Amino acid sequence: DAGVIQSPRHEVTEMGQEVTLRCKPISGHDYLFWYRQTMMRGLELLIYFNNNVPIDDSGMPEDRFSAKMPNASFSTLKIQPSEPRDSAVYFCASSTGQTLMNTEAFFGQGTRLTVV
Amino acid sequence: AQSVTQLGSHVSVSEGALVLLRCNYSSSVPPYLFWYVQYPNQGLQLLLKYTTGATLVKGINGFEAEFKKSETSFHLTKPSAHMSDAAEYFCAVSGGYKLSFGAGTTVTVRA
Numbered sequence: 001d002a003g004v005i006q007s008p009r010h011e012v013t014e015m016g017q018e019v020t021l022r023c024k025p026i027s028g029h030d031y032l033f034w035y036r037q038t039m040m041r042g043l044e045l046l047i048y049f050n051n052n053v054p055i056d057d058s059g060m061p062e063d064r065f066s067a068k069m070p071n072a073s074f075s076t077l078k079i080q081p082s083e084p085r086d087s088a089v090y091f092c093a094s095s096t097g098q099t100l101m102n103t104e105a106f107f108g109q110g111t112r113l114t115v116v
Numbered sequence: 117a118q119s120v121t122q123l124g125s126h127v128s129v130s131e132g133a134l135v136l137l138r139c140n141y142s143s144s145v146p147p148y149l150f151w152y153v154q155y156p157n158q159g160l161q162l163l164l165k166y167t168t169g170a171t172l173v174k175g176i177n178g179f180e181a182e183f184k185k186s187e188t189s190f191h192l193t194k195p196s197a198h199m200s201d202a203a204e205y206f207c208a209v210s211g212g213y214k215l216s217f218g219a220g221t222t223v224t225v226r227a
Contacts, residue, residue, distance in 0.1 A: 004159070033214065043206065043217040056214065091159060104150075105215055107159035 004108035006092050012114045018080040021111045024073055025094030033105060034067055034077050035091040043091075049075065050097065082115045089113070118143045118211035120190075122218035130226045135179075135194040137221050139207030142188065148210040149190040151181055154220075155203045163205075166190060177201070197225050 005024040013019050025032050033048040047057040052069045060067070064083070069075040079086055089112050093105040123138035141147050148167050152160040164175025171183040177200075181192045190207060202225045207218040 042219045045214055045216070048214055093160075104162055104165060105160075107152075107161070109157075109159045 004092055004094050004106055006090075006108035006111050008111060009109065010112045010114075012116065013082055015083055015115055016081045017115075018078065019082045019086075019113060019115075021077040021090050021092075021113070023075045023077070023092030023108060025075070025092070026106055027073065029094035029096050029106070030072070031095045031097050031105075032069060032075050033093040033095075034075070035093065035107075037089045037091060037110070038087075046077070079113075082113075084115045087114050118145075118147060118209040118216050120149075120207045120209050120216065120218040122205075122207050122221050124221055125219065126222050126224070128224045128226060129197045131199060132196050135192075135197045135201060135223065137192040137205050137207075137223070139190045139192065139218060140188050141190060141207075141209050143209055143211065145211065149181075149183060150208040150210065150215065151175065151179070151190075151192050152206045152208060152217075153177075153203050154206065160206065163192070197223075199225050199227065201225055 007022045030051050034046040036044050046059045047067045049069045067077045089110045091107050091110045093107045095105045120139055120141045129135055150165045151163040153163050154160050163179050164173045166173045166183045174180045179194045181190055183190050204220045204222045206220050208215040
């Protein structure tokens with residue numbers, strides 16, 4: 001398996017524009033996580049899905065952020081409108097829930113977002 | 117709720133010296149603990165994990181960690197540092213299906 005695939009790897013956009021980050025989880029994994037990494041706040045869980053259904057979105061910072069998982073092999077994280085403080089590295093991770101309380105998450109390489 | 121605290125945001129060691137990264141956890145249930153490594157411009161990679169059973173856990177690249185319930189600790193060690201160990205290391209705890217990460221410790225290795 002190619003692992004968790006994220007695109008794009010880098011994104012530079014102007015403030016106010018819509019940004020869409022994409023993730024393809026490992027086949028067979030039924031949990032998908034979106035994390036944000038910044039110098040100030042470290043790694044923060046934004047939202048996670050189980051079987052394509054959002055379970056916990058309490059980490060989503062504002063209504064400008066939305067995430068979808070239309071099928072088991074694809075998820076998006078959208079920011080609209082984007083702001084400079086959204087600049088960060090966004091990671092997608094996936095795992096299998098077969099081993100309850102024993103989660104090993106596999107991470108993608110991340111998308112480095114810069115909002116100017 | 118589960119959380120971890122990593123002591124020391126930066127650690128500098130000489131090549132061949134012991135690497136010791138400290139992690140303390142807080143958990144209301146038996147914890148599942150992890151160490152991840154992040155190389156520059158890369159995603160996180162699992163080094164090792166503790167679930168149940170043996171409290172001394174061996175991972176990849178010569179790293180190991182010991183779960184000490186009495187001290188609520190899960191410190192990561194490597195007997196002899198290599199230049200390739202320069203990276204950021206994250207301790208994490210699982211309280212279900214999601215991981216809560218520490219702030220990370222950056223390791224630099226001096227030649």
